[in-house]
Amino acid sequence: MGWKYLPSDLVPRTRRLTTLGTLFRLHFWQATGTSIPQACDNETAVGDGVMLSCVPRESLFLTTKINNMNHKHVAEAMEESLLKLHTDYVDLVLMHWPVSIDPAREKQTVVYNDWTFIDTWREMENLVESGRARSIGVSNFGIQNFETLLASARIVPTVCRVESHVNCPSTELLEFCQSKGIHLTVYASLGSSNSRLADNGTLQAIARARNATIQQILLVWALKRGTSVIPKSVTTSLIKGNLDLDGIDLTCYEMHLLNSLLDRLEVCDGGRVIA
Numbered sequence: 001m002g003w004k005y006l007p008s009d010l011v012p013r014t015r016r017l018t019t020l021g022t023l024f025r026l027h028f029w030q031a032t033g034t035s036i037p038q039a040c041d042n043e044t045a046v047g048d049g050v051m052l053s054c055v056p057r058e059s060l061f062l063t064t065k066i067n068n069m070n071h072k073h074v075a076e077a078m079e080e081s082l083l084k085l086h087t088d089y090v091d092l093v094l095m096h097w098p099v100s101i102d103p104a105r106e107k108q109t110v111v112y113n114d115w116t117f118i119d120t121w122r123e124m125e126n127l128v129e130s131g132r133a134r135s136i137g138v139s140n141f142g143i144q145n146f147e148t149l150l151a152s153a154r155i156v157p158t159v160c161r162v163e164s165h166v167n168c169p170s171t172e173l174l175e176f177c178q179s180k181g182i183h184l185t186v187y188a189s190l191g192s193s194n195s196r197l198a199d200n201g202t203l204q205a206i207a208r209a210r211n212a213t214i215q216q217i218l219l220v221w222a223l224k225r226g227t228s229v230i231p232k233s234v235t236t237s238l239i240k241g242n243l244d245l246d247g248i249d250l251t252c253y254e255m256h257l258l259n260s261l262l263d264r265l266e267v268c269d270g271g272r273v274i275a
């Protein structure tokens with residue numbers, strides 16, 4: 001279940017905690033924190049929710065990310081995340097993008113010339129050795145990035161998290177990850193905010209025939225491909241619907257129809273193959 005940034009000035013603290021409370025009441029005990037200054041710092045909200053939930057730490061699966069501007073400060077960033085999350089370890093930490101950005105440069109899109117994501121990965125491997133992270137993974141990696149990383153990695157990433165849905169299936173990447181034993185988790189599985197995926201007639205017809213919502217069909221499609229999903233919602237009824245997938249299945253023909261949709265759409269720009 002996805003947990004996106006909810007800036008405190010837009011969403012009151014009580015609503016943020018209620019959303020997390022809904023997830024915990026539904027026994028869905030995975031939360032993802034992200035510490036990206038000004039963009040999506042939600043670790044404090046996740047940490048508060050975890051503390052107030054009374055759910056034992058060992059029942060939770062906590063994930064966070066190393067953001068692009070912290071590539072040279074992995075250990076320090078991890079300590080800050082742990083402090084905000086009120087825990088002494090995370091279950092998974094992801095490198096958000098394979099891009100090491102120098103925060104000191106005026107334009108925060110300038111990469112270091114003496115540091116790459118290979119160096120960042122080495123620092124992340126140390127997090128496993130120090131017990132701060134149970135596992136490490138990556139996000140927004142393409143096959144080319146993986147080939148570079150795997151040539152020197154001591155630890156193979158456990159998880160790769162990328163955008164994927166019927167209009168951005170990332171099939172080649174999925175097959176590559178499966179061949180390397182890397183689990184693919186997909187974001188934007190519903191097409192993110194203001195989704196255009198639901199406009200598709202084939203999807204609508206399958207949902208009608210299955211007496212399911214379009215979003216449930218999108219999630220079942222992703223799960224049947226062997227990926228895990230992290231649909232995000234702050235609406236209790238939608239969260240429940242997204243979790244209520246028992247009994248919804250797709251035939252090989254329906255999978256084929258959805259795999260054959262021609263429209264292409266990437267909601268999270270940036271591309272995958274970034275040096």
Ligand SMILES: NC(=O)c1ccc[n+]([C@@H]2O[C@H](COP(=O)([O-])OP(=O)(O)OC[C@H]3O[C@@H](n4cnc5c(N)ncnc54)[C@H](OP(=O)(O)O)[C@@H]3O)[C@@H](O)[C@H]2O)c1
Pocket residue numbers: 001002003004005032096139140161186187188189190191192193194195213215216230231232233234235238239241242268
């Ligand atoms: N690693 C990365 O680089 C990266 C990039 C992007 C996103 N993510 C993460 O991926 C997760 C997924 O978020 P996402 O924004 O990408 O996309 P998403 O889950 O595809 O879509 C979320 C949007 O769909 C709405 N929604 C959820 N369930 C619905 C339903 N059953 N019917 C109709 N609308 C529904 C939500 O509405 P309400 O919330 O208003 O209810 C929200 O507007 C988040 O945790 C996000 O932080 C990661």
